Amino acid sequence: MTISDSKTEVELKSVIEKALKKINGAKENGLCxxxxxxxxxxxxxxxxxxxxxxxxKELIALITTHVIDANKPQxxxxxxxxxxxxxxxxxQLHFTKHDIERILHMARMAGDKEMIRKLTxxxxxxxxxxxxxxxxxxxxxxxxxxxxxxxxxNHNASLEAIASGHTLVAN
Numbered sequence: 001m002t003i004s005d006s007k008t009e010v011e012l013k014s015v016i017e018k019a020l021k022k023i024n025g026a027k028e029n030g031l032c033x034x035x036x037x038x039x040x041x042x043x044x045x046x047x048x049x050x051x052x053x054x055x056x057k058e059l060i061a062l063i064t065t066h067v068i069d070a071n072k073p074q075x076x077x078x079x080x081x082x083x084x085x086x087x088x089x090x091x092q093l094h095f096t097k098h099d100i101e102r103i104l105h106m107a108r109m110a111g112d113k114e115m116i117r118k119l120t121x122x123x124x125x126x127x128x129x130x131x132x133x134x135x136x137x138x139x140x141x142x143x144x145x146x147x148x149x150x151x152x153x154n155h156n157a158s159l160e161a162i163a164s165g166h167t168l169v170a171n
Contacts, residue, residue: 012056019067033075034067041079108143116143117150124151 035043051059067073107115127148134141
């Protein structure tokens with residue numbers, strides 16, 4: 001470490017202390033919100049730490065202009081971020097249960113077995129529940145029975161594959 005490095009380090013500490021007093025801050029990280037970045041928003045505390053070690057003169061200049069020399073230091077608005085979790089997919093159609101039932105009814109009327117098979121992809125418990133309800137109400141639905149038989153067959157096949165150590169690949 002040279003003499004100029006130690007002077008810069010001492011100067012940086014004093015500038016940080018002055019700035020903290022001016023903003024009534026307790027920690028160095030509090031200064032970050034007052035230092036704007038070229039990319040928008042305020043300085044990240046990791047960047048602050050990095051600049052302390054790698055380019056202290058630049059950090060001194062930033063703190064001086066935006067905090068110490070400013071009459072009333074202003075916090076920088078954060079960089080706008082992408083919303084999390086609520087990203088809506090625009091390429092997928094969303095059907096209500098009623099819509100699916102209508103399409104399924106039209107497929108049955110047209111006799112489109114492929115479409116019926118695709119639209120009635122329900123789990124075994126749901127099919128069993130619907131089948132029991134149809135029996136209780138006295139309705140006969142052969143497609144529901146066929147879906148139940150297919151679901152039981154698929155379920156048994158997957159159990160056998162697991163027992164034998166093989167894995168299934170879904171089409």
